[in-house]
Amino acid sequence: MAITSQHHSAARGDRQVAEKRAWTWYRLTEGLTPYLLVAPLLILIAIFIYWPLVYSMYLSFFDWNFVRPDKEFVGFGNFTRLPDDPRFIRALWGTLFYTVTLVPLQVFLPLGLALMLWPIRKSRLQDSYRAMLFSPTIIAYSVAAVMWLWIFNPNHGVLNKVLVEFGFDRVRWLSDRDTAIWAIVIVATWKTLGFHMLLYLAALEGVPKDYIEAAQLDGANNWQIMRSIRFPLITPTFFFVLVTTVISVNDDVFGAINVLTDGGPFDSTTNIIYYLYQQGFQFFQIGAASAVAVIVFVATCLLTWVQFKFVERHVHYG
Amino acid sequence: MASAVMPKPAASPTGVRRARGSTLALHVVIAVICVFTVFPFLWMFSTAFKPADEVFTQDLRLIANNPTWRNFPDAFDYFPVAHWLWNSFGIAVITTAGKIAISLPAAFAFARLRFRGDKLLFAMVLATMIVPGIVTVVPNYILISDLGWMNSWIAVIVPSLPATAFFVFLLRQNILQLPQDLLDAARIDGASTVKLLTQIVMPNIKPAIAVVTILAFLGMWNQYLWPLLVLNDFESKTLATGMQFFTNNAESAQMWGPMMATATIATLPPLLLYLLAQRQIIDTFVTSGLKG
Numbered sequence: 001m002a003i004t005s006q007h008h009s010a011a012r013g014d015r016q017v018a019e020k021r022a023w024t025w026y027r028l029t030e031g032l033t034p035y036l037l038v039a040p041l042l043i044l045i046a047i048f049i050y051w052p053l054v055y056s057m058y059l060s061f062f063d064w065n066f067v068r069p070d071k072e073f074v075g076f077g078n079f080t081r082l083p084d085d086p087r088f089i090r091a092l093w094g095t096l097f098y099t100v101t102l103v104p105l106q107v108f109l110p111l112g113l114a115l116m117l118w119p120i121r122k123s124r125l126q127d128s129y130r131a132m133l134f135s136p137t138i139i140a141y142s143v144a145a146v147m148w149l150w151i152f153n154p155n156h157g158v159l160n161k162v163l164v165e166f167g168f169d170r171v172r173w174l175s176d177r178d179t180a181i182w183a184i185v186i187v188a189t190w191k192t193l194g195f196h197m198l199l200y201l202a203a204l205e206g207v208p209k210d211y212i213e214a215a216q217l218d219g220a221n222n223w224q225i226m227r228s229i230r231f232p233l234i235t236p237t238f239f240f241v242l243v244t245t246v247i248s249v250n251d252d253v254f255g256a257i258n259v260l261t262d263g264g265p266f267d268s269t270t271n272i273i274y275y276l277y278q279q280g281f282q283f284f285q286i287g288a289a290s291a292v293a294v295i296v297f298v299a300t301c302l303l304t305w306v307q308f309k310f311v312e313r314h315v316h317y318g
Numbered sequence: 319m320a321s322a323v324m325p326k327p328a329a330s331p332t333g334v335r336r337a338r339g340s341t342l343a344l345h346v347v348i349a350v351i352c353v354f355t356v357f358p359f360l361w362m363f364s365t366a367f368k369p370a371d372e373v374f375t376q377d378l379r380l381i382a383n384n385p386t387w388r389n390f391p392d393a394f395d396y397f398p399v400a401h402w403l404w405n406s407f408g409i410a411v412i413t414t415a416g417k418i419a420i421s422l423p424a425a426f427a428f429a430r431l432r433f434r435g436d437k438l439l440f441a442m443v444l445a446t447m448i449v450p451g452i453v454t455v456v457p458n459y460i461l462i463s464d465l466g467w468m469n470s471w472i473a474v475i476v477p478s479l480p481a482t483a484f485f486v487f488l489l490r491q492n493i494l495q496l497p498q499d500l501l502d503a504a505r506i507d508g509a510s511t512v513k514l515l516t517q518i519v520m521p522n523i524k525p526a527i528a529v530v531t532i533l534a535f536l537g538m539w540n541q542y543l544w545p546l547l548v549l550n551d552f553e554s555k556t557l558a559t560g561m562q563f564f565t566n567n568a569e570s571a572q573m574w575g576p577m578m579a580t581a582t583i584a585t586l587p588p589l590l591l592y593l594l595a596q597r598q599i600i601d602t603f604v605t606s607g608l609k610g
Contacts, residue, residue, distance in 0.1 A: 012422065140557075251450050
């Protein structure tokens with residue numbers, strides 16, 4: 001009896017040990033699982049986003065051309081030499097120009113369009129309108145630019161054909177330094193019009209119907225409802241569009257500049273992003289390109305911070 | 319309380335007429351703007367089907383006198399358009415799958431699991447959204463070149479994978495909205511964390527996964543700067559980056575028919591995707607636009 005009972009308890013003990021071991025193993029793997037789930041993403045982010053940021057800062061202190069084995073340390077030389085480069089100054093002007101022209105065009109034009117589409121939202125044509133206005137958004141910027149390259153063609157482009165038809169002179173759209181940047185502004189406006197319009201329409205749809213009905217009961221007319229209820233309630237969207245446009249507009253036009261003008265004629269269509277690209281990949285000035293990268297990154301952080309502060313203070317979520 | 323029942327203001331006949339008039343005016347203005355936005359597409363299609371002699375005439379004709387398919391085989395003969403098309407598809411499909419494979423588990427962990435450092439790690443993922451792509455281009459180019467990956471799909475795919483912060487955010491929002499009971503019930507039945515993800519979470523957030531798939535595919539199909547830098551061989555290009563070769567030599571720069579045929583091929587997948595899932599895509603863009 002005693003022997004069998006001992007045997008029994010030993011068996012139970014073994015099972016307990018085994019169970020405990022399995023439990024520990026389970027706890028361990030379950031404890032590790034979250035890290036295993038996020039690891040692929042975080043490792044890739046570390047290698048291809050955070051490390052390049054640090055490495056850019058490092059490279060910005062050196063003179064290097066991709067090919068030479070040795071990098072020459074120049075301290076802040078790459079930064080202090082930038083203002084001496086007339087192309088850098090042109091790029092700053094271009095950046096300012098794109099911001100000043102495209103921000104209002106990309107923020108207010110779609111707003112006006114959304115406000116015009118809103119009263120006829122029940123129309124059978126509404127979906128077709130939206131589809132047509134939205135179509136430029138979903139194609140590649142570079143392909144869009146090729147379509148416009150053909151339209152702007154000085155000899156056979158449709159734009160000049162129309163001008164000639166109406167008795168005007170031909171315009172050398174992309175090879176004239178006065179018109180080239182406007183050509184890019186036109187393409188960039190066309191490209192984002194429908195997207196921003198949809199954001200505004202979605203915001204208008206989000207305005208609670210009770211508010212509108214209450215105002216109608218109080219005898220408010222359509223314009224008063226738009227001004228005092230709808231518009232204040234879509235201000236978060238308005239500021240969102242404003243913020244993202246300011247931050248990304250110079251980045252966005254890269255494909256258009258690259259295909260339509262390559263920054264020319266006479267650097268009249270370049271901007272800070274395009275300058276970085278040319279320094280790095282056309283002139284192989286890695287130090288200068290990295291210095292610009294650092295400047296662009298710091299400027300983006302500052303802009304984001306300022307806009308957050310501003311929006312926090314001035315936007316009321318309905 | 320009779321006073322609570324407000325009579326609706328009676329619309330006068332002139333008021334109705336004026337409202338109809340202004341509605342008509344809105345339709346006219348919007349229709350005109352629509353014509354301007356779709357015109358570049360129409361002109362591209364139109365040119366793609368015009369024979370060479372009609373491309374260079376002075377008259378404005380939307381539909382060719384003698385429409386032709388010739389421009390398509392001409393484009394494929396002159397440039398490796400078939401390779402570009404294959405590269406565009408391959409890179410877009412693999413990268414899309416890869417982005418989902420890394421962002422879905424991460425989104426699940428950030429939404430439903432507690433672990434040391436989870437908040438900090440999530441913040442590090444979200445912070446990547448404000449890093450402009452151009453800033454990381456030079457170091458990544460050096461890395462890819464040192465690895466000997468130039469001119470290969472992998473050179474485009476791998477560095478593009480981590481640009482998924484927004485997808486992680488979107489998926490996490492959707493996973494947070496699942497009822498806790500659903501997950502608890504599975505837990506009590508002894509499901510492991512991985513089972514929870516694959517058998518409970520994934521089937522329940524299919525619409526969000528569809529949205530991310532569409533966005534990721536479009537983003538990769540249209541990607542420009544990075545493939546422009548790392549795909550230098552003629553045949554390794556994608557459609558979005560290969561098209562510029564037409565403008566690079568004097569002969570092909572005048573081949574507007576084949577150029578527009580190639581542009582047509584490049585715009586068709588996004589446009590078809592749009593026609594197939596119009597509602598979904600619009601909702602997708604609206605949600606993605608409201609990420610702020």
